[in-house]
Amino acid sequence: MCATCGCGDPAGVRVLNVGETAGHRHDPDHPHDHAHPHDHPHDHAHPRAAQRDETSAESSRTIAIEQAVLAKNDELANRNRAWLANQRITSVNLMSSPGSGKTTLLERTIGDLSGRREVSVIEGDQETTLDADRIRATGCPVVQINTGSGCHLDADMLARGLHQLAPGPGSLLFIENVGNLVCPALFDLGEGARVVVISVTEGDDKPLKYPHMFAAADVVVVNKTDLLDYVEFDVDRCAANARLVNPRLRVFPVSATKGDGLDRWYEWLTNAPSSSSGVGGSS
Numbered sequence: 350m351c352a353t354c355g356c357g358d359p360a361g362v363r364v365l366n367v368g369e370t371a372g373h374r375h376d377p378d379h380p381h382d383h384a385h386p387h388d389h390p391h392d393h394a395h396p397r398a399a400q401r402d403e404t405s406a407e408s409s410r411t412i413a414i415e416q417a418v419l420a421k422n423d424e425l426a427n428r429n430r431a432w433l434a435n436q437r438i439t440s441v442n443l444m445s446s447p448g449s450g451k452t453t454l455l456e457r458t459i460g461d462l463s464g465r466r467e468v469s470v471i472e473g474d475q476e477t478t479l480d481a482d483r484i485r486a487t488g489c490p491v492v493q494i495n496t497g498s499g500c501h502l503d504a505d506m507l508a509r510g511l512h513q514l515a516p517g518p519g520s521l522l523f524i525e526n527v528g529n530l531v532c533p534a535l536f537d538l539g540e541g542a543r544v545v546v547i548s549v550t551e552g553d554d555k556p557l558k559y560p561h562m563f564a565a566a567d568v569v570v571v572n573k574t575d576l577l578d579y580v581e582f583d584v585d586r587c588a589a590n591a592r593l594v595n596p597r598l599r600v601f602p603v604s605a606t607k608g609d610g611l612d613r614w615y616e617w618l619t620n621a622p623s624s625s626s627g628v629g630g631s632s
């Protein structure tokens with residue numbers, strides 16, 4: 350998990366309200382009210398030091414710390430989940446390797462759903478507001494979270510993002526996680542649904558090589574199908590590999606740039622759950 354990969358400096362996290370379209374109201378029942386920096390789940394993780402020390406005492410201490418980190422995160426995620434359910438907000442956590450097309454899929458989705466449903470976005474990246482700027486250009490309310498050295502969003506960051514964004518009751522909220530096929534899978538945010546985006550340039554073996562991500566997901570979007578003629582990628586084999594890890598996965602092959610296959614994605618979004626019971630892998 351993350352406590353061994355070197356990420357996580359809570360002091361480096363920044364939540365940026367990008368542009369005028371994001372809300373500013375303070376909701377007394379908001380999950381952020383419970384979260385403050387020294388509650389952060391990473392506070393006690395010193396992964397590189399733990400790696401260097403190979404004594405069994407240190408190993409057990411590392412495992413105990415990892416469990417405490419994830420338990421704290423799960424507690425905050427449950428608060429987010431309760432708040433989102435109370436507001437009837439449909440929340441979708443998008444995860445993938447960097448560059449598979451999450452932001453492009455969001456730009457296209459926001460445009461195509463325009464006028465049909467209130468949509469807002471929380472963007473996660475280590476640095477910059479580049480993705481939030483792209484979302485803002487569509488007219489959609491957006492908040493950017495910069496994680497600094499962190500390689501994933503966690504429940505505390507989502508609570509802080511929600512506080513800034515203030516999505517309306519009954520709306521659709523997308524959370525674009527930090528590009529990484531490993532650590533985001535372990536951190537429940539309290540979201541209603543989890544979507545993995547994989548692009549055809551990444552290889553159809555990725556569900557087998559990164560099983561935790563696919564095990565924790567509800568949907569796999571196979572993106573960039575417009576490039577299938579140029580790469581070795583079998584969509585059916587990718588879907589079969591994903592279902593070996595998680596038989597209940599839905600798989601939607603799409604081209605976010607050309608629009609192919611998006612109807613099934615939109616149909617799923619219309620019926621996506623507004624709350625879930627959490628992520629099995631994180632507990």
Ligand SMILES: Nc1nc2c(ncn2[C@@H]2O[C@H](COP(=O)(O)OP(=O)(O)O)[C@@H](O)[C@H]2O)c(=O)[nH]1
Pocket residue numbers: 445446447448449450451452453454528572573574575576603604605606607
């Ligand atoms: N050919 C093709 N390129 C795509 C598609 N979706 C995204 N891209 C390109 O892939 C690159 C990364 O996309 P981006 O949305 O920033 O990926 P993210 O890092 O997952 O948010 C950009 O150059 C996009 O134009 C697609 O469906 N087809």
Ligand SMILES: [Mg+2]
Pocket residue numbers: 451452453480525
């Ligand atoms: Mg992006």
